[in-house]
Amino acid sequence: MCIEFTEEQKILRDTLRKLGKDKLERLTVESDRADKFDYESLRLLKEIGIFGLPAPVKYGGSEANATTLTIVLEELGYFSPSMACTLIGHLALVRPLFLGGNEFLAERYFTKMAKEELGAFCLTEPEAGSDAASLKTKASLEGDEWVINGTKCFITSGGVADFYGVWAVTGPGKGADGISLFYVDKDAKGLSVGKIEEKMGMRGSQTAEMIFEDVKVTKEYMCGGVGKGLKLAFEGLDLVRCGLGGVSCGLAQAALDQAIQYMKTRHQFGKPIAQFQALQFMVANMAMNIEAARALTYQTASLYDSGYHGIDLITKASMAKCFASDLCMRVTTDVVQIFGGYGYMKDYPVERMMRDAKLLSIVEGTSQIHHHIIARNLFS
Ligand SMILES: Cc1cc2nc3c(=O)[nH]c(=O)nc-3n(C[C@H](O)[C@H](O)[C@H](O)COP(=O)(O)OP(=O)(O)OC[C@H]3O[C@@H](n4cnc5c(N)ncnc54)[C@H](O)[C@@H]3O)c2cc1C
Incomplete structure (x- = not known):
């Protein structure tokens, strides 16, 4: 293709x-x-x-x-x-x-x-990460309003976003079918920012706890109807997973470009380290794999754009996200290796790249969860 x-x-x-x-x-x-x-x-x-x-x-x-x-x-x-x-x-x-x-x-x-206002996705809770259906935040109908109570954690843009999509239980005991989605404005009464996380990487983004205490929204702020929230979240994730494939390719490419530049200028044993075949092969491997990740990612995006949203897209989006993010971690780690001791220091950007890369195989489904999705779909 x-x-x-x-x-x-x-x-x-x-x-x-x-x-x-x-x-x-x-x-x-x-x-x-x-x-x-x-x-x-x-x-x-x-x-x-x-x-x-x-x-x-x-x-x-x-x-x-x-x-x-x-x-x-x-x-x-x-x-x-x-x-x-x-x-x-x-x-x-x-x-x-x-x-x-x-x-x-x-x-x-x-x-x-x-109007360029920023949204934040509030699904994860302290006790509900990969197992999103076990979330505990509740929304109960009181008159014409839904009243939301609970705590979300690890929310990207928590406290800086203009609005939030929040998933809450509206049908206790119904598991995934008992969860609904609400959109909430940042200035809603009862919505506050809890702990702001100190992170290993991606430190230019904000990750925070979001606390909902008797946050009231009228019925039209529910998206998709009662009990339809989790299905909507997962359908939205195909686009996001494909996008994370793109982020991973970009970050891996940035690290590879740093390595190529450095190898031309760093001399050991009287010659540029670019002349050592062991390192050349590492670079060749990285370049091959980045191209493969990029091809898979854009092929998935293209499938999404064709309007097809069936099981093959879910599988491909998981493959693109998992393959590219795991690759990004390997590439950034290998690039630090190519820089030797200097790679470990903050004078060069590659240690930051390695710290940033780690997040990509955790968010929006860990790599283990994506292996599970891919295998489940292959056997279905
Ligand atoms: C910086 C950052 C930003 C984030 N931003 C957001 C955000 O904006 N919105 C949001 O809702 N969430 C966000 N998250 C949460 C993120 O999506 C979760 O951290 C992720 O889904 C994993 O959940 P967990 O951390 O609870 O780990 P767990 O689910 O507790 O997993 C722990 C380990 O067990 C493994 N595991 C779990 N279940 C299985 C299984 N069935 N089979 C095999 N292995 C399994 C996992 O792969 C992992 O290795 C963010 C997280 C971070 C770190």
Whole structure:
């Protein structure tokens, strides 16, 4: 399958590449060192309309397809992985709105996205990670309003987002069929930010606990109907998993480019280390695998864009996410090895890349969970 980017996609990619080289790369280093949310990169990305990309044209967005979003995420993976994660959390709220949003919800939240407001995906809880169906946050109907109570953890953009998609139990004892999805504005009464996490990597993104204490929303803030929330979450994840394949390819490519540059300039035993075949083969292996991950990722995006949303897409999205993120971890680790002792120091960006990479095989389904999904679908 040959995937050709359109002229618009190439322009968007080149715009991001220029912004990346001119500004995002430096801001990534600064926010990592300061361990602070990268507000400046967020502002720059909003300025070029990145967070409004997925919203339908009807609401003022660009209605970008999965391929375009993957291109964006690959570039962000290269220059600003933390902003890529920030965008991923936002994107996870897009497909549920397309599939389950009533007119009020679609208008309200797609318009917010089109105005570059940021969304955050609130599924995980302290006792419910991979096993999302075991979540405990509750929503009970009191008169015309749903009242939400519970605590979400590890929420990307928690405390910096403008709105939240929150999953809560509305049918106790019904497992996955007893969970519903609500959209909640940041200034809702009873919504507060708990612990802000100190992380190994992706330190330019914010990860926080979000506490819901008697947060009240009217019925139209429920997306997809009672008990339909988890299904919507999982359907939304195909796009996100494909996007994470893109982030992983971008970050792995950034590390590989660093290695190639360094190998030409570092001399040992009287010659550039680029002349050692052991290292050349490592680089060749990385390049081959990145190409393979990229092909799988864009093939999955293209399948998504064809309108097909069946089991093959679920399997491929898991394969792309799992293959590319595990590869990214291997590549960034090998690149630190190629840099030797210098790779371990903060003078070069490769140690940060290795720390950032670790997250990619944990979020939106760990690699173990993706192996499980792929195997389950193969045997079904
Ligand atoms: C920086 C960061 C940002 C995040 N952002 C968000 C966000 O925006 N929104 C959100 O909702 N969540 C977010 N998460 C949560 C993330 O999706 C979860 O951490 C992830 O799903 C794993 O859940 P867990 O951490 O509870 O691990 P667990 O589910 O407790 O897993 C522990 C280990 O057991 C393995 N395991 C679990 N079940 C199985 C099984 N059936 N078979 C084999 N192995 C298994 C896992 O692979 C893992 O190795 C974020 C996490 C991090 C670290």
